[in-house]
Amino acid sequence: MPELPEVETVRRTLIEGGLVGLSIVSVTVAHPDAVHWPDPARFAREVTGRRFVDVRRRGKFLLFDLDGRTLACHLRMTGRLWLSATTEPELSHTHVVCALSDGRELRFRDVRRFGGFTLLEPDGGMAPSLLARLGPEPDEVSAAAFAAALQRHRRSPVKALLLDQAVVAGLGNIYADEALHRAGVHPARTCGSVSKQEQKVLRSAMRALVRDALRHRGTTFLDFRDGAGEPGAFQAFLRVYGREGLPCRHCGTPIAKRRIAGRGTHFCPRCQPEGE
DNA sequence: CCAGCAGCCTGTGCGC
DNA sequence: TGCGCACAGGCTGCTG
Known part of the structure; x- marks a missing residue:
C-alpha cells in the first residue's frame, strides 16, 4: 500500500533513473x-510529445510536470510505476505504457485497478x-491546525x-x-480525548516515522516496488x-488487531491504553 | 454538519 | 483437491 514514504521513494528513484529531460514518444x-481523466484517446494525444x-x-499523488501540463498519478493500493527496458517482458495488469525518447518505457501496473492518471488542466481547473x-x-502540520482538526x-x-487526507496528507493505514x-x-x-501533551507527541511521532521510513526507502508489505x-x-x-499476536517491541505484550474506523488496526494494549 | 459505511477491484488464504 | 467467501484498503459519495 503505497503511502507517503513509498510514493516519495518512487519519485526519487524515477528522478535518479533519469526521467527528467526525456520526452513521451507514444502512449498505450x-x-x-x-486513466481517470480525460478519456484515454485524448489523454494519449495530450501527453504525447511532451x-x-x-x-x-x-x-500520495505523484505529479509529473510535462512542459505545459501536469499529470497526476495515484497508486492507491497496488499501483506500480517504474522505468523499464523495452525488452523486459510485460507484467500482467500493466495498464499504461509511455514509450520514452531514450528507448525505455515508463510502465504503470495496477492489479486492483484503483489507481491511475489524471491530467490536470493548465488553469488548475481539474486540480481543486x-x-x-x-x-x-506530516512534517508541516502546525500545532494549531492539528488541535483545530482534533476539535472539529x-x-x-x-x-x-490520521487517515483523513484533508487533515494530514500522505498517511495511510500502516503509518497511522x-x-x-x-x-x-x-x-x-476519540479526538476530543487527546491531551495537548499527546498532540505534541503524536505530531513529532508522525514526523520521525516518515523520516525513518524514507531512510529505508519505504515499506514493502505485499508488493510495493520503487521506480x-x-x-x-x-x-x-x-x-x-502486520504483527498481530507478536510481542510488542517495547513491552512484550502481544499486539492486538481490531477493526477501527473501518480499517484493520494494530496496537499494543499496554503501551496504548484505551481508557485515558 | 458529520460519522459511518457501501462500492470499486483482484489475489490470497482460510474453512469445509 | 476444489469451492466459496472473507479480507486486504484509499477514496468518493451516499445515508442516517
Missing part, C-alpha cells in the same frame, strides 16, 4: 480504468477536486483523523497505526502493523 492505454520537466509529490482538499504534509472531529476515533503506537495513543480513542523495481526495507522496523 491498455485499460481505460487507469517532455518531463520535473517530478513532484503532494500527499484532487489536490486543493489535501491538508499539510472530536467524536471520531483518532485513527480516522505506527504513528499512534510511537505516540502511545490508542487508535480508538527502479526495487522493494523497500522499512517493513523490518514496523512496530505494530
Whole structure:
C-alpha cells in the first residue's frame, strides 16, 4: 500500500533513473480504468510529445510536470510505476505504457485497478477536486491546525483523523497505526480525548516515522516496488502493523488487531491504553 | 454538519 | 483437491 514514504521513494528513484529531460514518444492505454481523466484517446494525444520537466509529490499523488501540463498519478493500493527496458517482458495488469525518447518505457501496473492518471488542466481547473482538499504534509502540520482538526472531529476515533487526507496528507493505514503506537495513543480513542501533551507527541511521532521510513526507502508489505523495481526495507522496523499476536517491541505484550474506523488496526494494549 | 459505511477491484488464504 | 467467501484498503459519495 503505497503511502507517503513509498510514493516519495518512487519519485526519487524515477528522478535518479533519469526521467527528467526525456520526452513521451507514444502512449498505450491498455485499460481505460487507469486513466481517470480525460478519456484515454485524448489523454494519449495530450501527453504525447511532451517532455518531463520535473517530478513532484503532494500527499500520495505523484505529479509529473510535462512542459505545459501536469499529470497526476495515484497508486492507491497496488499501483506500480517504474522505468523499464523495452525488452523486459510485460507484467500482467500493466495498464499504461509511455514509450520514452531514450528507448525505455515508463510502465504503470495496477492489479486492483484503483489507481491511475489524471491530467490536470493548465488553469488548475481539474486540480481543486484532487489536490486543493489535501491538508499539510506530516512534517508541516502546525500545532494549531492539528488541535483545530482534533476539535472539529472530536467524536471520531483518532485513527480516522490520521487517515483523513484533508487533515494530514500522505498517511495511510500502516503509518497511522505506527504513528499512534510511537505516540502511545490508542487508535480508538476519540479526538476530543487527546491531551495537548499527546498532540505534541503524536505530531513529532508522525514526523520521525516518515523520516525513518524514507531512510529505508519505504515499506514493502505485499508488493510495493520503487521506480527502479526495487522493494523497500522499512517493513523490518514496523512496530505494530502486520504483527498481530507478536510481542510488542517495547513491552512484550502481544499486539492486538481490531477493526477501527473501518480499517484493520494494530496496537499494543499496554503501551496504548484505551481508557485515558 | 458529520460519522459511518457501501462500492470499486483482484489475489490470497482460510474453512469445509 | 476444489469451492466459496472473507479480507486486504484509499477514496468518493451516499445515508442516517
